[in-house]
Amino acid sequence: MTIHVENLKFQCIIGILDFERTSPQDVIINLHINYDYKEDFIDYAKVVFFxxxxxxxxxxxxxEDALKEINLKLNKEFKAIKSIDLKITKPSILPDCMVSVSNFTIFES
Incomplete structure (x- = not known):
């Protein structure tokens, strides 16, 4: 099974520039979680909250640090996860584009 979370938008402090450390900015999360569905499911509402x-x-x-930390925590919290494809976008940091960083992680059973 695959859970898709698309265009999750909220504000947080993220970045190294001075103004990024003082004012929250929009981020957009896109996420695909592949997992083994047997009897238990992964609650996507809990994933979003997490x-x-x-x-x-x-x-x-x-x-990059956010990607690593979220992957580690999701894997620890939800043991059925086989892989995570996660993208974090900062839509307003540059005036003429949206900037994203993503990674794909496969977890060993």
Whole structure:
């Protein structure tokens, strides 16, 4: 099974520039989680809450650090996860484009 979370938008502190450390900015999360569905399912509402809470509380300097931390925490919380394809976008950081960083992680059983 695959869970798709598309265009999850919220505000948080993320970035290394001075103004990014003082004012929350929009981020957009796109996520695909592949997992083995047997008897238990992964509650996508909990996944969304988990991601938002992690990003808001952590105030990451780099998107790369946020990606690594979210992957580790999701894998620890939801043992059925086989892989995560996660993209974090900062839609307003540059005036003429949206900037994103993504990664795809496969977890060993």
């Amino acid at each position: 991601i938002k809470e992690t990003m808001i509380k952590s105030e990451f300097l780099l998107i």
